[in-house]
């Protein structure tokens with residue numbers, strides 16, 4: 001069966017799953033072995049099963065499922081989102097390559113570029129991914145790739161993705177997008193011309209905040225080359241984590257639909273409250289990139305941030321009074337999480353740089369979970385009301 005002809009929810013369940021089932025087992029057994037017997041005397045090197053070579057049935061099934069979800073030819077899983085990102089960049093840039101990259105990035109990606117890229121003899125320039133006219137000036141003869149994120153953290157900005165894909169094509173660059181925040185349920189960048197999609201599967205793809213993994217999807221040829229690199233660098237995903245990720249993926253569509261509903265409802269409710277100075281959510285009409293998001297995305301996701309009117313003291317009070325969310329970093333799981341980027345993901349930037357980016361010290365980021373929305377609303381609106389009183 002060609003699963004690409006089916007809807008996403010059907011693909012999430014069935015694409016990549018071995019048929020016939022291995023040993024009749026509906027769920028793929030965990031191939032917890034590093035040695036696989038040679039079935040013939042002259043087993044070719046390419047046929048040797050070994051976990052680091054990313055070729056266990058658990059790896060193969062996930063690669064196919066992820067490819068079907070993103071609408072790509074082939075896919076790979078990796079030991080972490082950072083393994084997916086670094087392996088993809090190193091392979092794509094090649095010797096002496098130069099990268100154009102969005103100036104607002106996940107912290108780990110930013111740190112890799114700033115602290116490690118030059119030690120490989122590679123270089124990069126930050127660009128404003130919302131201003132296509134500024135890009136051509138940054139091109140060099142060695143520029144090989146253009147890297148962006150589907151939505152930025154924590155202000156949920158949406159780049160000119162269609163223009164990024166077209167610009168890359170026009171100038172012979174490989175376009176790469178980190179689609180962690182949107183997920184293939186809300187956005188399939190390969191459909192608008194991106195070459196490679198990377199993910200932190202730690203977040204929505206797994207969805208249960210209980211493993212670290214990454215994913216890469218693209219053409220068969222690109223994924224073949226990246227897999228070769230990954231085999232050398234060693235960022236392979238453990239078979240048990242593969243099993244959990246595959247299980248998580250089966251409910252991806254259901255979960256993200258609920259994240260979308262809860263995110264939009266909570267964002268609208270927060271925006272109406274006098275205790276809230278502003279809400280950043282691309283589904284709100286007053287978000288600067290709302291029109292772009294509406295055109296590109298099938299849903300606006302479960303990530304939002306808001307600035308309490310009462311500043312840092314109010315933010316601390318609100319977080320202290322919330323009963324349902326856990327106060328902690330990371331995102332994309334079924335449980336709601338809250339964090340203040342100024343003290344976690346963006347602490348390293350310093351206040352001035354944060355101010356320049358529009359990330360206030362009081363800003364609260366919410367990874368909206370799949371709880372019953374009435375309970376979430378009651379909790380958040382109650383915490384706000386209390387937070388407006390002088391203690």
Ligand SMILES: *Cc1c(COP(=O)(O)O)cnc(C)c1O
Nearest residue numbers: 080081082106178180200202213
């Ligand atoms: C978490 C995250 C990463 C890094 O993923 P790990 O699985 O922690 O290595 C990369 N990009 C984005 C957008 C993320 O949120």
